[in-house]
Amino acid sequence: MDKILAAAKAIATARRNRTPLAALPPDIAPQDEAEGYRIQRALHDLLLPHAGAMVGYKIGCTSAVMQRYLDIPHPCGGGVFAKGVHDSGARLAASDYVRVGVECEIAVKLARDLLPTEAPFTAEWVGEAIEAYYPAIEIVDDRYVKWETMGAPTLVADDFFAAGCVLGEAVERTKAPDLLKVTGRAVINGVEAGRGTGADVLGHPHNALAWLANHLAAEGRGLHAGQIVLTGSLVKTVWLKAGDSVTMELAGLGNVEVAFT
Template sequence: MDKILAAAKAIALARRNRAPLAPLEVPPADEADGYKVQRALHDLLLPHVGALVGYKIGCTSQVMQDYIGIPHPCAGGVFEKGVYDSGAKLAASDYVRVGVECEIGVRLKRDLAPGEAPFTAEWVEEAVDAYAPAIEIVDDRYVKWETMGAPTPIADDFFAAGCVLGEAVPRSSVPDLKAVAGRVILNGEEVSKGTGADVLGHPHNALAWLANHLAAEGKGLHAGQLVLTGSLVKTLWLKPGDKVRMELDGLGTVKAQFT
């Protein structure tokens, strides 16, 4: 347990200092250890970042799995102080190297308790209250993530740095998520696009994966929590002054500026 806590402390220090994380002295040995470090990290971060209000799921699309080099989903935490409303103006200097992703956000209306596992896409859909267009804010907090393997980024919430949310849309009035097209507009110009089907075939598949992943650790999802289901597009790295807008058909738009 000491090496778990030591890794968590090193990551927490780097995050608080907004410093790139060098390879850990004793990195997590595998992904299971990575999630143990992540839980220890959350305990250390909570006084600074507010309550854990939900989760992000990374590597749910082929484009992201190819880009990151990890062939399966990975989860990280989303914290109260990192959640912003559409139109937010954020300082690029608050991040090591800030990027954004185009996502479908989910708000739960009921708990998904670990005892109910295994979960299916149909089951978790019934637990959804509303959806929202979302910009996931990611941060390349690493000296060189390409050489780290999966366990260390998992330990560090898998690049998660918060999100910007558009208006929520009740589940009853949402189109077929599989067919929802998402577009990324950077400084007024469309730079990439994807569809809900790019996220593990359907965003509900990603949500079911997360519920099952947490259940395996004896943890559940809770009513009111937010889940970012994964990017429809490859990560877009930003520079100060950039304005981004995500347009998701039937879900609306969400925008942010990084000054």
């Protein structure tokens, strides 16, 4: 079994069993982020029977607050799977996660494909490929014995904390507010736990989407019509416990809610 598949199987087993992942053995741990993404692609194939079809991507580390928190100075991508996507108002079991957390995000749904042959992509180009925006909660899972020591390549290999999302009502692109001025508030059990604006996401969420499209194009892959992309958190991750209720308020886009039981 080759190193890439061995690492992917180790991560997939930990995820299915909800076992905190320790550092991968040195002989299979990714040496750099490029190798991390190769493991991630192999992992996605292993997760499909368990997690459902891959329906989009999440982009992590797109804001200064998250780059400081994770000590990673650039964006990272991960997969979003069908069984992890929920409608606002969902009630989810905290026990389905190792250590569940939430982030406040602007999500997009694509109206058209963004093919690798069309690269390089700009923010303006990808903006015109968007069908709708959503107020979104990214669900993240600290699946690690100690994430601070895992290193970016292994975090990338394991979808960069991705564990799904909760989507509010869609807002058509032509009716959306200026994303730079959208203020997001994370409210946990009625108490504000963080706030940020669309401008905090790489200067504009469309910049994050362009980064993802270019990142995938460099691997010969594209984005596709109907896919959902979570563009990155406006606030620092909030870690939760069973019994917590979450509302993300994105002014001009709407609210989105989830409760963990």
